[in-house]
Amino acid sequence: MPLPILRRLTLLLVLVLGAGTLAAPVHAQDGAITYAPTGAPYDRAISVARDSVEALMAEQRIPGLTAAVLVGGQVVWSEGFGWADVENEVPVTPLTKMRVGSVSKSMTGAALGVLLDAGEIDLDAPVQQYVPSFPEKRYTVTTRQAAGHIAGIRHYRGDEFLSAKRYDSVEAGLAIFEEDSLLFEPGATYQYSSYGWNLVSAVIEGAAEQDFLPFMREAVFRPLGLRHTVADYTDSLITHRTRFYTLEEDEALVNAPYVDNSYKWAGGGFLSTAEDLVRFGDAMINGDFLTPAARDELFTSLRTNGGEPTGYGLGFFVGTDANGYRTVGHSGGSVGGTTQLIMYPEQDVVVALIANRGGVDYRALHEHIAASFMP
Numbered sequence: 209m210p211l212p213i214l215r216r217l218t219l220l221l222v223l224v225l226g227a228g229t230l231a232a233p234v235h236a237q238d239g240a241i242t243y244a245p246t247g248a249p250y251d252r253a254i255s256v257a258r259d260s261v262e263a264l265m266a267e268q269r270i271p272g273l274t275a276a277v278l279v280g281g282q283v284v285w286s287e288g289f290g291w292a293d294v295e296n297e298v299p300v301t302p303l304t305k306m307r308v309g310s311v312s313k314s315m316t317g318a319a320l321g322v323l324l325d326a327g328e329i330d331l332d333a334p335v336q337q338y339v340p341s342f343p344e345k346r347y348t349v350t351t352r353q354a355a356g357h358i359a360g361i362r363h364y365r366g367d368e369f370l371s372a373k374r375y376d377s378v379e380a381g382l383a384i385f386e387e388d389s390l391l392f393e394p395g396a397t398y399q400y401s402s403y404g405w406n407l408v409s410a411v412i413e414g415a416a417e418q419d420f421l422p423f424m425r426e427a428v429f430r431p432l433g434l435r436h437t438v439a440d441y442t443d444s445l446i447t448h449r450t451r452f453y454t455l456e457e458d459e460a461l462v463n464a465p466y467v468d469n470s471y472k473w474a475g476g477g478f479l480s481t482a483e484d485l486v487r488f489g490d491a492m493i494n495g496d497f498l499t500p501a502a503r504d505e506l507f508t509s510l511r512t513n514g515g516e517p518t519g520y521g522l523g524f525f526v527g528t529d530a531n532g533y534r535t536v537g538h539s540g541g542s543v544g545g546t547t548q549l550i551m552y553p554e555q556d557v558v559v560a561l562i563a564n565r566g567g568v569d570y571r572a573l574h575e576h577i578a579a580s581f582m583p
Contacts, residue, residue, distance in 0.1 A: 371467060435484070
């Protein structure tokens with residue numbers, strides 16, 4: 209079948225199976241497929257965003273990227289660029305699933321919010337209340353501290369980021385770091401730790417009395433309609449999953465090394481689409497998925513014992529962009545994936561970018577795109 213016809217059939221499938229985005233004409237070049245509301249008032253913004261994405265991809269040799277923008281609760285742009293499979297020239301579409309890295313922490317933060325609203329978790333209780341097997345440390349560690357990167361739990365060491373070992377449970381993954389001493393007294397300073405979120409996922413299991421991944425599906429993904437967000441299982445066939453790439457020191461594009469992210473589902477183990485991410489962001493800043501009280505817990509910067517704000521809540525970076533607008537969001541770096549999710553609560557704009565190459569420097573592209581769609 210000629211490739212242009214195949215792309216149009218693929219687009220038709222996207223429009224039938226996608227999450228409710230309005231139909232629009234095909235835009236197909238270099239493997240890219242687009243859909244957006246016909247006659248939308250965002251034509252100029254989409255053109256600017258598309259040009260910016262394509263320029264970044266050319267500059268940084270990004271094989272594939274998916275982007276989406278949501279304004280006022282409506283997805284107004286969702287596009288796939290480049291190749292999900294370079295070798296076989298399989299184009300990226302809005303359905304292409306990519307590794308979102310640490311944006312998984314934000315999704316897990318939403319699960320904390322669900323438990324807060326249900327009165328099933330105390331963020332300031334010792335983690336052992338929910339994870340009795342976690343060793344006692346010199347200082348008490350709470351879920352709030354672990355989720356806010358002020359607990360003193362260490363980050364990756366050596367080649368741990370490239371782990372290819374399969375872990376059968378969240379608790380089994382704690383063995384990587386649970387015997388290590390804390391780096392500092394909890395609250396003394398801010399130091400980013402993905403392993404802190406491994407511990408948070410174990411806390412969620414204890415509080416919910418349910419395994420972590422089923423709880424995420426039932427409490428977060430399904431209620432929010434995130435039909436294309438899944439755990440990155442290495443032993444399962446996952447439809448529309450991209451291949452993963454990296455650049456060598458000589459700038460050659462190669463397949464990323466094989467990794468198994470079962471040791472860190474909450475810290476960086478999910479696959480998703482840009483459209484699912486902007487819908488997730490919309491639910492976080494609007495609607496009744498979480499109460500305002502729970503949302504405030506997630507979006508309020510923690511402070512050190514000395515009173516200094518960390519710029520991080522519970523699974524979300526909080527701050528302002530270059531134009532002074534309040535932002536909430538997260539970046540994500542994976543083996544073969546780089547993500548940006550940014551939310552503007554006051555302007556009701558959400559932007560998501562996901563590439564299937566590790567180490568992409570988005571600079572401020574997500575902010576630039578958001579500005580193009582602002583009223």
